[in-house]
Amino acid sequence: MTHISIRHATTADAELIADISAETFYESFAAQNTREDMEKFLTEKFSKEILVAQVGIPGHIFLLAYTDDQPAGYVFLKDTTAETVQDENAIEISRIYARGSFIGKGIGKALMEAAIAQAKILKKDSIWLGVWEHNQRAIQFYTSFGFIKFGEHDFVLGNDVQRDWLMKRKSII
Numbered sequence: 001m002t003h004i005s006i007r008h009a010t011t012a013d014a015e016l017i018a019d020i021s022a023e024t025f026y027e028s029f030a031a032q033n034t035r036e037d038m039e040k041f042l043t044e045k046f047s048k049e050i051l052v053a054q055v056g057i058p059g060h061i062f063l064l065a066y067t068d069d070q071p072a073g074y075v076f077l078k079d080t081t082a083e084t085v086q087d088e089n090a091i092e093i094s095r096i097y098a099r100g101s102f103i104g105k106g107i108g109k110a111l112m113e114a115a116i117a118q119a120k121i122l123k124k125d126s127i128w129l130g131v132w133e134h135n136q137r138a139i140q141f142y143t144s145f146g147f148i149k150f151g152e153h154d155f156v157l158g159n160d161v162q163r164d165w166l167m168k169r170k171s172i173i
Contacts, residue, residue, distance in 0.1 A: 002067045002105050006114045009062035009074065011055050016071055017062055018051035024073070024097040029157070032134065037158025063114050065098070065107050073098035075111040077118060090168070091119050093129040112145055119172045127172060130155065130164035142167050 009017060022042055030038050054060055054076070061077040076095040093115055098107040119127045130153065131138050147167040155164040 004072070004106055004110045005066045006063050006110060007066070009055060009064045013062070013064060014052040014055035015048065017055060017064070017074055017076075018048045020071065020074060020097055020099060021051050021095065022046055022048075024099060027100050028135075029132075033157055033160065037160045040158035041156075061118060063111065063118065065111050065114075067102060067105065067107065070102075071099070072102040072105075072107045073111060075115045077115055079122060089123070089125040091122060091124045091127050093127060096129075108141060112141075116145070116169075116172060124172055126168050126170045128166060128168040130166055133163045133165050139165065139167075145169060146171065 025046060026038065026042065055062055059079040061079060062074055063077070064074045065072045074095070074097060075093060078092040078094045080092070096108065096111050096115070098111070116127060128150075129142065129147070131142060132155065133152070146169045148169075149165050150168045151166040152163050153166060155162045
């Protein structure tokens with residue numbers, strides 16, 4: 001059995017997080033999108049400079065997962081109020097990524113459990129996220145943790161306007 005450890009990331013981990021972000025986003029979505037849209041999105045929204053800067057912003061929480069001392073993935077939580085849930089004491093899972101070679105080894109589960117534990121520590125009433133409507137594997141994963149769909153919003157990938165489901169788990173306790 002693989003040992004998974006989770007720790008809070010620091011600004012020293014910013015480049016690692018940026019590398020994992022670009023790598024896993026591309027692996028996950030390149031086959032369903034045009035090369036031009038992927039390149040535009042990665043350049044405009046997922047550049048190393050942008051991703052590195054996100055790590056030090058107050059209210060941004062990054063938890064890194066390691067297995068056998070290898071960085072396997074991370075979860076990015078935003079402890080800020082979004083328009084979609086502004087009436088709630090909520091935290092957002094902005095990203096939850098496992099590197100391709102670690103998928104199916106419990107990394108996602110460990111990261112989700114760590115995210116929920118962080119929400120408890122922060123005394124949040126709910127935790128929410130956005131997921132591409134065609135990402136059935138992720139939707140099933142989130143549903144297994146008690147997330148339910150509560151809305152939708154647009155997600156622009158390059159020049160392509162896509163739909164994300166907004167999913168929430170009310171009970172953090």
